[in-house]
Amino acid sequence: xxxxxxxxxxxxxxxxxxxxxxxxxxxxxxxxxxxxxxxxxxxxxxxxxxxxxxxxxxxxxxxxxxxxxxxxxxxxxxxxxxxxxxxxxxxxxxxxxxxxxxxxxxxxxxxxxxxxxxxxxxxxxxxxxxxxxxxxxxxxxxxxxxxxxxxxxxxxxxxxxxxxxxxxxxxxxxxxxxxxxxxxxxxxxxxxxxxxxxxxxxxxxxxxxxxxxxxxxxxxxxxxxxxxxxxxxxxxxxxx
Amino acid sequence: xxxxxxxxxxxxxxxxxxxxxxxxxxxxxxxxxxxxxxxxxxxxxxxxxxxxxxxxxxxxxxxxxxxxxxxxxxxxxxxxxxxxxxxxxxxxxxxxxxxxxxxxxxxxxxxxxxxxxxxxxxxxxxxxxxxxxxxxxxxxxxxxxxxxxxxxxxxxxxxxxxxxxxxxxxxxxxxxxxxxxxxxxxxxxxxxxxxxxxxxxxxxxxxxxxxxxxxxxxxxxxxxx
Numbered sequence: 001x002x003x004x005x006x007x008x009x010x011x012x013x014x015x016x017x018x019x020x021x022x023x024x025x026x027x028x029x030x031x032x033x034x035x036x037x038x039x040x041x042x043x044x045x046x047x048x049x050x051x052x053x054x055x056x057x058x059x060x061x062x063x064x065x066x067x068x069x070x071x072x073x074x075x076x077x078x079x080x081x082x083x084x085x086x087x088x089x090x091x092x093x094x095x096x097x098x099x100x101x102x103x104x105x106x107x108x109x110x111x112x113x114x115x116x117x118x119x120x121x122x123x124x125x126x127x128x129x130x131x132x133x134x135x136x137x138x139x140x141x142x143x144x145x146x147x148x149x150x151x152x153x154x155x156x157x158x159x160x161x162x163x164x165x166x167x168x169x170x171x172x173x174x175x176x177x178x179x180x181x182x183x184x185x186x187x188x189x190x191x192x193x194x195x196x197x198x199x200x201x202x203x204x205x206x207x208x209x210x211x212x213x214x215x216x217x218x219x220x221x222x223x224x225x226x227x228x229x230x231x232x233x234x235x236x237x238x239x240x
Numbered sequence: 241x242x243x244x245x246x247x248x249x250x251x252x253x254x255x256x257x258x259x260x261x262x263x264x265x266x267x268x269x270x271x272x273x274x275x276x277x278x279x280x281x282x283x284x285x286x287x288x289x290x291x292x293x294x295x296x297x298x299x300x301x302x303x304x305x306x307x308x309x310x311x312x313x314x315x316x317x318x319x320x321x322x323x324x325x326x327x328x329x330x331x332x333x334x335x336x337x338x339x340x341x342x343x344x345x346x347x348x349x350x351x352x353x354x355x356x357x358x359x360x361x362x363x364x365x366x367x368x369x370x371x372x373x374x375x376x377x378x379x380x381x382x383x384x385x386x387x388x389x390x391x392x393x394x395x396x397x398x399x400x401x402x403x404x405x406x407x408x409x410x411x412x413x414x415x416x417x418x419x420x421x422x423x424x425x426x427x428x429x430x431x432x433x434x435x436x437x438x439x440x441x442x443x444x445x446x447x448x449x450x451x452x453x454x455x456x457x458x459x460x461x462x463x464x465x
Contacts, residue, residue, distance in 0.1 A: 023374060040370070047367025157292030157423040161465040185425035189448065222422075222463040224300040227445050230459055231417055234273045234443055235282065235387070237308050 009049070017045040075108040076101055077148035079141065081156045084115040087201040088173045089134075092152060093120040098130045100208050107131060110144060150213070152204075155183035160190065164219040170196040171207060195219045259408075266407050270442040274415065284309040285385035285414075288316040288323040289393025293421055296464045297391050298330050300419065306334060311346045313383055317395055318351040350383075352376060352395055373398055384412040391419040397431045404440045419445040420458075422465050426450060 020041035025034070078092050089111060091097065101109065111120055111134040125131025138144065145151060145166055152171045153159040163170045172187040184198075191198035194217045199207040232239050286301060288294045294316075301312070312331075316323040331347040355372035356365040376398040388403055390396035396418075406412045418441035420432045425448045428436060435441040436455060444458045452460035 020371070044367040044370050047364035048371055050364050157421065157465070158295060161292070161295070161422075182427065182429070183423060185427075186423045189425045222299065222465040224303045224464045226461040227300055227417075227419060227464065228303045228305075230443065230445070230461065231387075231389075232305070232308075234417075235308075235415060236274050237305065 013045060013049055016048070017041060020045055073108050073147075074106045075110055075144075075148045076106045076150045076152065077110050077112070077144050078152045079112040079144075079159055080114040080116065080154045081112075081159055082114055082137070083154060083156070083175065083178075084117070085154050085173075085175050085177075086116045086118040087175065087177065088152070088154065088204075089113050089116050089118050089120055091173070091201045091204045093118075093132075094205070097205055097208065098132070100205065102130050104208070106150065108133070110134070110148070112136070112138065112141065112144070155187045155198075157183070157186055160186065160196070161219075164190075164195060165221065167218055169213040169216055171204075171211070172196055172198045173201055173204060174198065176200060190219075193217070262408055266404070267439045270407070270415075270439070281308055281310045282386040283383070284312045284387040284389060285383055285399070286312060286314050286327070287388070287390035287393065287396040287399060288314055288320075288327060289391065289395070290317070290320050290323065292423060292465075293391055293393050294323040294326055296419070296422060297389065298326060299464050300389065300391075301327075302330065306346075309387065311348060313348045313350060313385065315350045315352050315379070315395070315399070317354040317393070319354060319357065324349045324351070350379060352379060352399075354395060355398070356394070377402055380406070384414075386412070386414050388414055388416045389419070390417075392421040392424075392429050392431055394431055397434055400435055400440050404438075416440060416442050417445070418443070419461075419464065420447065420451065422447045422463055424448070424451065426454075428455065 021038060024037045024041045076092075078088065080088055092109065092111065098109065107125065108131045111132070113120070113134050113136055115136075120132060120134050122134065123129060123132040142162065145163055145168060148168060150171070151163045151168050152173060153163060155172050155174050160170065160172060172191070174184040174187055187196070187198040190196050194215065196216065197207055197211055229239050284304075286297060288297055314324060314327045316327075328347070328349060353368070353372045353375045355369040357368075360368070372395075376395075380399060380402045384406070385403070388396075388400060390400065400416055400418075403412075403414045403416060407414065416435070418432060418435050420428060424432065424446075427433075428446075428451065432444075436444055436457070444455070445461045446452050446455070446458045447461060447463050449460050452458050
């Protein structure tokens with residue numbers, strides 16, 4: 001959302017308030033007195049704008065792509081989606097993890113850090129070390145996933161299935177700081193079926209040093225036709 | 241005086257009984273497949289959520305018979321631009337398939353206010369929830385869908401409640417299908433649980449067998465993704 005001037009904000013506020021007031025005064029017939037109409041609409045309007053201007057949701061897209069030229073690159077792509085997951089970024093930025101990845105033949109570490117505040121150290125990798133690069137958000141996550149040889153991801157279902165569909169080896173790191181941590185259910189279930197590896201941030205080093213990516217089972221693509229058939233049956237449509 | 245009072249009480253009780261009976265009848269009828277063969281096509285409301293929800297829903301829409309489920313109205317939260325973009329990409333690919341350009345009029349895209357953003361305080365969310373409900377009501381009056389497909393974003397709860405209200409009052413009979421997100425393996429989501437327990441969803445689909453064992457009225461359909 002672009003930055004509005006104060007006058008514009010007030011203008012917009014009054015406009016929305018008047019419309020709301022009109023709406024509420026329609027309900028007023030059987031619900032409220034006219035005073036509460038004014039009060040409620042003002043309150044709603046205030047809440048709406050307070051939330052909108054205090055917490056603008058549009059994300060500044062910083063689109064720094066990694067340089068895509070080299071042929072013999074072996075990229076580890078780390079993605080946290082739109083969340084804030086500093087524990088994961090900090091974990092992959094640790095020297096022993098980088099060393100372990102290097103030992104396993106990876107050359108590049110590309111981190112999509114989302115809203116996190118921890119900034120990893122950039123490194124060109126000229127001295128034979130792991131090349132590290134990062135960015136906050138990008139519209140070409142799919143491209144990064146495609147060019148990666150290993151993906152380390154947060155537990156969001158979007159990231160998980162996008163990676164699995166590309167057939168890339170995947171380590172899912174569960175964010176323990178999330179309040180309603182239902183996301184770990186999916187990662188644990190898929191790990192049990194050996195489609196991916198699942199770990200906590202502090203267990204990342206152990207997971208990487210003991211992992212055997214060949215043992216992972218490719219994920220069969222999902223099928224929505226059973227649902228469509230049941231819906232058709234319920235509605236009395238023919239299933240052909 | 242006492243006459244009027246008894247009369248008022250009788251009237252209230254009668255009205256209450258009628259409403260409860262009607263609700264029970266609606267729930268009973270909803271649990272059965274539509275008895276008569278449906279009309280040629282049904283207007284379909286598709287509620288999109290963020291990220292994973294949208295991908296799952298569009299997978300389902302892709303395999304529906306397009307000529308039966310038409311027109312299709314897509315709804316997403318106003319803060320969510322990606323979902324409608326993905327949906328319109330899907331619809332655009334359908335137009336290419338048909339190659340007669342008539343499909344373009346059969347899909348509508350709408351945005352709805354969210355009652356609560358992630359991290360919003362509870363006090364201000366009272367006001368925004370009110371706005372969201374009124375907006376949902378306004379949209380539902382305009383759309384009056386015959387079929388509702390949803391899979392878990394919070395925005396689907398008010399829409400389904402309003403649809404149920406329309407059913408009870410008799411404005412529009414709509415069939416509500418709920419597909420629980422693939423991310424839910426052991427427990428239903430809050431929206432799912434609400435629609436399941438209140439029996440608002442006519443058919444409830446889950447993607448993992450352990451969920452079906454826990455909630456007996458659901459149907460196990462395997463993974464959509």
